[in-house]
Amino acid sequence: MSDTSQQPTGHQDTLVTWVDRYGSYLYRFALARVQSPQVAEDLVQETFLAAVKGWDRFEQRSSGRTWLTAILKHKIVDFIRKDVRETASDRIDAVVNTSETLFSEKGEWAMAPRRWNIDPGRILEQKEFMAQLQQCLAELPERMARAFTLREMDGLSTPEICEILDISESNSWVILHRARMALRKCLETRWGERRPPG
Numbered sequence: 001m002s003d004t005s006q007q008p009t010g011h012q013d014t015l016v017t018w019v020d021r022y023g024s025y026l027y028r029f030a031l032a033r034v035q036s037p038q039v040a041e042d043l044v045q046e047t048f049l050a051a052v053k054g055w056d057r058f059e060q061r062s063s064g065r066t067w068l069t070a071i072l073k074h075k076i077v078d079f080i081r082k083d084v085r086e087t088a089s090d091r092i093d094a095v096v097n098t099s100e101t102l103f104s105e106k107g108e109w110a111m112a113p114r115r116w117n118i119d120p121g122r123i124l125e126q127k128e129f130m131a132q133l134q135q136c137l138a139e140l141p142e143r144m145a146r147a148f149t150l151r152e153m154d155g156l157s158t159p160e161i162c163e164i165l166d167i168s169e170s171n172s173w174v175i176l177h178r179a180r181m182a183l184r185k186c187l188e189t190r191w192g193e194r195r196p197p198g
Contacts, residue, residue: 015055018064019048025065026072033076033149035138043079047072073154077164080146084166136186140179147172148179 026047030040050071051058058067137145143165150156150164162172 014064015048015052018051018068022065022068023048026068029069030072030076032134032153033146034079035134035142035145039079043072043075046075050075080150080164081166084143084164132187132190133183136183136190139186140182143167144175144179144182147175148183151176 023044026044027040030043031037034040034043047068051068054071058064062070137148140148147161147165147167150161151158156164158169158172161167162169165172167175
């Protein structure tokens with residue numbers, strides 16, 4: 001194992017620069033996925049430590065940010081796997097199945113959702129919307145929020161999500177469906193009320 005004192009000065013300078021340049025970005029990236037400021041900080045620190053130890057493997061085919069983000073993604077997945085093993089139960093079953101209240105017996109909308117009159121691509125870029133999304137995610141049961149972020153924010157496949165969360169494929173579909181419905185309801189309540197009527 002090597003440390004920064006054994007690295008050439010150029011490597012030290014680069015790593016120090018990366019902490020200043022990418023630290024906040026990596027923290028926000030981690031926080032969006034683990035919902036805990038302390039855990040996000042720890043994961044970012046572990047990422048920089050892994051970068052120090054694995055400097056020889058950085059082939060500079062990608063940017064420093066890309067390389068560090070890839071390391072952080074692995075750290076997040078490892079954290080979630082470990083946490084899932086240690087968490088005996090979840091509140092998923094306690095969440096009201098919102099699909100029962102949103103649809104009639106015929107599968108039609110009981111009450112049609114309001115029209116948002118917005119471009120989804122633009123709204124994702126807005127900080128206020130992302131803050132509301134983060135708050136809504138924080139209100140979901142942990143496994144449900146993780147399934148959603150792994151799928152929708154990180155683009156993982158169903159088998160990958162099942163392996164990380166230690167769930168079956170059919171269970172993942174139920175969890176993701178409930179997460180989407182709960183988030184939709186939460187966002188329509190929080191975000192819809194903040195938008196001027198169209």
